[in-house]
Every structure is written in structure tokens, then in C-alpha cells.
Amino acid sequence: MYNRMKELRARYNLTQEDLAKKVNVRRETIVFLEKNKYNPSLKLAHDISRVFQTAIEEVFIFD
Amino acid sequence: MKKGVLMILLAALIIIGVIIWLLHSSNEIKTGSLVMSGTILLVAGFAVALAVSKLKSAKEGLASEDELSRLIKDKASSRSYYVSLYWWLIMMYMSDKTLLATSTLIGVGILGMAVMFAGFWIYFNFKSKINV
Numbered sequence: 001m002y003n004r005m006k007e008l009r010a011r012y013n014l015t016q017e018d019l020a021k022k023v024n025v026r027r028e029t030i031v032f033l034e035k036n037k038y039n040p041s042l043k044l045a046h047d048i049s050r051v052f053q054t055a056i057e058e059v060f061i062f063d
Numbered sequence: 064m065k066k067g068v069l070m071i072l073l074a075a076l077i078i079i080g081v082i083i084w085l086l087h088s089s090n091e092i093k094t095g096s097l098v099m100s101g102t103i104l105l106v107a108g109f110a111v112a113l114a115v116s117k118l119k120s121a122k123e124g125l126a127s128e129d130e131l132s133r134l135i136k137d138k139a140s141s142r143s144y145y146v147s148l149y150w151w152l153i154m155m156y157m158s159d160k161t162l163l164a165t166s167t168l169i170g171v172g173i174l175g176m177a178v179m180f181a182g183f184w185i186y187f188n189f190k191s192k193i194n195v
Contacts, residue, residue, distance in 0.1 A: 021125060025125075025130070025131070026126055026132060
């Protein structure tokens with residue numbers, strides 16, 4: 001699985017810290033996610049896709 | 064926030080304890096004691112660094128703990144527990160083969176577990192892919 005978080009974050013003009021605050025995680029978690037080093041829980045994936053106002057499968061893409 | 068402050072207090076107590084132990088031990092400090100106290104200070108320093116990063120996150124309005132940090136902590140705990148089973152076997156073997164006091168061996172065993180936890184935490188936090 002890979003994700004488009006970095007691209008969407010740039011589109012919404014959000015820093016990693018802003019996104020971390022919005023979904024209530026540490027900034028390190030956003031770094032791990034963007035580097036595809038960590039697969040988030042369904043809840044976190046849902047929260048992130050809500051911030052980007054898009055469907056989960058458009059942020060997190062299964063190969 | 065509370066957890067971070069508690070961790071710093073505990074680490075400070077340990078550091079003060081080690082310093083008092085070193086100051087009040089016999090005139091010549093043995094290499095073994097120095098290595099042991101150095102390791103204790105390293106583990107305490109690791110705890111302080113963790114606590115400071117938690118407090119910093121809390122001050123910036125970010126979560127001090129989340130699902131990833133809990134996963135890393137759980138993974139480091141389980142891996143260090145698994146490895147420490149072998150570590151204690153080594154300690155049992157050492158108790159038969161060396162003249163070291165049982166209390167020293169227990170101390171080394173506990174310290175070894177702490178070092179293993181810190182090592183695995185660093186490994187999972189900086190090197191590895193977590194659950195990919």
C-alpha cells in the first residue's frame with residue numbers, strides 16, 4: 001500500500017504539524033506515513049481522508 | 064504531560080541514586096561498578112530524552128502518545144522480553160560458572176533488560192518499517 005498524503009497535504013497547504021494536530025497524532029507519525037513506513041489504523045486513515053475531504057481509497061492506494 | 068513529568072522525576076531519582084552510590088562506595092571504584100553505573104546513566108538519559116520529547120509535543124499542542132508510539136513501545140517490549148529469556152539463561156549459567164554474587168547477577172540481568180528495551184525502541188523508531 002502507498003499513499004498520496006504528501007501530494008494532498010501540499011494541495012491543502014498544510015504542514016506536517018498542522019495535519020498531525022488535525023488528526024491528533026505526533027508529527028513523527030505523519031513522517032512515517034508519508035515515507036510509507038507505517039500502515040495506519042482504519043480510524044486514522046478515515047480521519048486523514050476527512051481532512052483532505054476525499055475517500056480513503058483515494059488517499060491510501062492498494063497495489 | 065503527567066507521564067512525562069513522572070518519567071523525568073524517576074530518571075532524576077535514579078541518576079541521584081547512582082551518584083550517591085558512586086560517592087559512598089569504597090575508595091577505589093572498580094571497573095565493573097563504573098560500567099554498570101555508566102549503563103544505568105545511559106538508560107536514565109534515554110528515559111529523560113523520551114520524556115522531554117513527550118513534553119515538547121504536549122507544549123506544541125500535539126499528541127504526546129498515539130497509535131504509532133504505542134505500537135513501537137509494544138513491539139520493543141515484546142521483543143526485549145523474548146530476548147531477555149535467553150539473557151536470564153546466560154545469567155543462570157554465569158551464576159554457576161563465576162564467583163559473582165547473586166545480587167550482582169540479578170542487577171546485571173535487570174539492567175540488560177532495560178538496555179534491550181532501549182535498543183529495540185531505537186531500532187523500531189528509526190530504522191525499521193513498522194507494519195508494512
